[in-house]
Amino acid sequence: MINSEHTAIMLIAVPLLGAFTTAVFGRVSSSLRNIWVLAILASTELLAVLLGVNVLEKGINVYALGASFPTLTSPEGFPVRIILEVDAMNALISLIACTITLIVVVYCLGFMRESRVLDKAYTLILLLLTGMLGLTLTGDLFNLFVFFEVVSISSAALIAFYVHRGQSLEAAFKYMVISATGALILLFAVAIIYSQYNLLSMAALAASIKYTFLDEVALVLLISAFLLKAGSVPAHMWKPDAYGEAPAPVAVMLLTSALVSLYVLFRITYTVFNPVTPTIGWTLALLGVLSIFLGVSMALIQTKLNRLIAYSAIAEIGFILLGVGSSLTQSPHTSKVGFNALSGGLFHILNDVLDLGLLFLAAGAIYYLTRENNMNRLGGLGKTHPVLGVFFLIGLLAVSGLPPFNGFASKLMIYESVYFFNPLFAIIGILGSILMAAVYVKAFYSVFLGVFPPQELGQIPKSMLAAMGVLALLILVIGLYPATVIKYLITPAADALINPGDYIGGVL
Amino acid sequence: MALKWRYQRMLANIAYITVVVLIGLGLYAIVFKQNLIKIVMGVHIMGSGVNLFLISLGYREGGVAPIYTLAPKLEMVLPTPQALTLTSIVINLAVVALMLSFVMFIYCRYNSIDSQDRRLRG
Numbered sequence: 025m026i027n028s029e030h031t032a033i034m035l036i037a038v039p040l041l042g043a044f045t046t047a048v049f050g051r052v053s054s055s056l057r058n059i060w061v062l063a064i065l066a067s068t069e070l071l072a073v074l075l076g077v078n079v080l081e082k083g084i085n086v087y088a089l090g091a092s093f094p095t096l097t098s099p100e101g102f103p104v105r106i107i108l109e110v111d112a113m114n115a116l117i118s119l120i121a122c123t124i125t126l127i128v129v130v131y132c133l134g135f136m137r138e139s140r141v142l143d144k145a146y147t148l149i150l151l152l153l154t155g156m157l158g159l160t161l162t163g164d165l166f167n168l169f170v171f172f173e174v175v176s177i178s179s180a181a182l183i184a185f186y187v188h189r190g191q192s193l194e195a196a197f198k199y200m201v202i203s204a205t206g207a208l209i210l211l212f213a214v215a216i217i218y219s220q221y222n223l224l225s226m227a228a229l230a231a232s233i234k235y236t237f238l239d240e241v242a243l244v245l246l247i248s249a250f251l252l253k254a255g256s257v258p259a260h261m262w263k264p265d266a267y268g269e270a271p272a273p274v275a276v277m278l279l280t281s282a283l284v285s286l287y288v289l290f291r292i293t294y295t296v297f298n299p300v301t302p303t304i305g306w307t308l309a310l311l312g313v314l315s316i317f318l319g320v321s322m323a324l325i326q327t328k329l330n331r332l333i334a335y336s337a338i339a340e341i342g343f344i345l346l347g348v349g350s351s352l353t354q355s356p357h358t359s360k361v362g363f364n365a366l367s368g369g370l371f372h373i374l375n376d377v378l379d380l381g382l383l384f385l386a387a388g389a390i391y392y393l394t395r396e397n398n399m400n401r402l403g404g405l406g407k408t409h410p411v412l413g414v415f416f417l418i419g420l421l422a423v424s425g426l427p428p429f430n431g432f433a434s435k436l437m438i439y440e441s442v443y444f445f446n447p448l449f450a451i452i453g454i455l456g457s458i459l460m461a462a463v464y465v466k467a468f469y470s471v472f473l474g475v476f477p478p479q480e481l482g483q484i485p486k487s488m489l490a491a492m493g494v495l496a497l498l499i500l501v502i503g504l505y506p507a508t509v510i511k512y513l514i515t516p517a518a519d520a521l522i523n524p525g526d527y528i529g530g531v532l
Numbered sequence: 533m534a535l536k537w538r539y540q541r542m543l544a545n546i547a548y549i550t551v552v553v554l555i556g557l558g559l560y561a562i563v564f565k566q567n568l569i570k571i572v573m574g575v576h577i578m579g580s581g582v583n584l585f586l587i588s589l590g591y592r593e594g595g596v597a598p599i600y601t602l603a604p605k606l607e608m609v610l611p612t613p614q615a616l617t618l619t620s621i622v623i624n625l626a627v628v629a630l631m632l633s634f635v636m637f638i639y640c641r642y643n644s645i646d647s648q649d650r651r652l653r654g
Contacts, residue, residue, distance in 0.1 A: 166616055166619075169620070169623075170619060170623065173623045173626075173627065176627070177626060177627065177630055180630060180634075181630065184634065184637075187637060190638065190641040190642055193634055193637050193638045193641060194638065196634055197568065197631065197634040197635065197638065200627070200630060200631050200634065201562060201571055201575065201631070204575045204579075204627045204631070205559075205562060205575065205578070207623075207627075208558075208575070208578050208579055208582050211582050211586075211620060212555070212582050212585065215582065215585050215586050215589060215613075215616075218586075218589065218612070218613070218616075219589045222610075222612075224612070
């Protein structure tokens, strides 16, 4: 049994070790390498579960690097420590990241079987996981910047996976420019904060923040950096390119990293700068509504399947921002309705990655079979591959928020609580959801129904079916028992966000 | 007299003025330039601006290097921003190298590094 004290740092160290040893094992044999990667990911998953259980049982888990206990200072009173701080919220997000990566790698076993650069692809996927986990678990603003760049670099290299195609390179370049700018804005904001308080620990900052003009500038810079990375409306332009040109499993990883950066955004607004002015909350909610509107209406006119899903991913980010942003307007005295909106938003983080993940993987399977991405040139796949059709159908029903799937539960929570804040926003959200159903029904019709495809198609590898099956199963289970999931996963996370006192108390 | 005072004040803040100029230049290049190499240069200039900002935050007038062994009892410059800047320089280098390799591949593909000659629309 692993000592639970070190779980938090092991969660970052294990995938990092795995990333650099993968290439060595790849030299020996490819099946050994596959087993090694799966073993690393399984142990990461186990660690994430252990950490989650530990946090739920014993409260906040603090791990200090470079000091034997978190409050240690040097003889001159200078704090010598870098902190990993885990509460229910981080634990939830790290669990999501580990699970999705495990599913993606299982999918890759079939999807990328013929590729000759798999060693590097697995290394990059593990590095991306390391970056996401670091971004999630860290309690230190500068480490936030470092892991932000780890995520940027590894995901940009993964977007350019099809390196012979010009479009992939352009998408990767675009993504890299956006993330590098975002990271520098983030670092500038961190420097502004450091110049005033000489502090980098988020918990210590939350205790001593004074809301000067410079703090507000830093807050706006931080929010814009993470919105750039998450791809909500004013910064959505990289998303369709990156998601559309990357291989499908990589698109799922990118989606997860966007959600992780949204989590960091919520951590900063709820914990570090608590209470923020209502303006910030309203701005986030407004950006959410704009994202829903733009994402859905642009998805309507797409002909490429991956780009269509990418635009709907923008809309889904909008739903999360709408829920959490509305709730943020009430900070720090969150009412029951506000709490409901927040839980809906956080629940939607989980549902979003499952639904869109399933759709992306199904689109990847379609590409694997036909080498075709354009919906106008596809058709009749429902007759030859009914299982794939069922998976796509589950994904589309879940993403458009129809019962009994998981998207319905979280979207209903968002609508009914946002209605109390601003009825117009809730109505636009519902309309967006209906349009989303229209978009996907059109896609389903043109890909799976209609004329029989002319050429003879192969079979989908078992590992890809298994990966999609697990996602579909999770969607169904969460859709049928939303109350249980909310009780054990979402409510503790939302509680952890609205009570920054515990987070601060864990360190000081 | 007033002129001299203003001049001295400006000299004291010269680092911060440079920071603003560098970040502005970098952002301008990223947003308005069409040559991909110039965009990469913009990212690098902006990175240098942020690094300079970090370093000048930690500087103390007449401070010594922050090494405790046999240090004279004088004021020290802050060590943390220097560590941060070192890390950030390394990361910036990796980012710029990766971006330049993308530019290289794009040039091999299209024989052009103008962002207008592209097939991806969105």
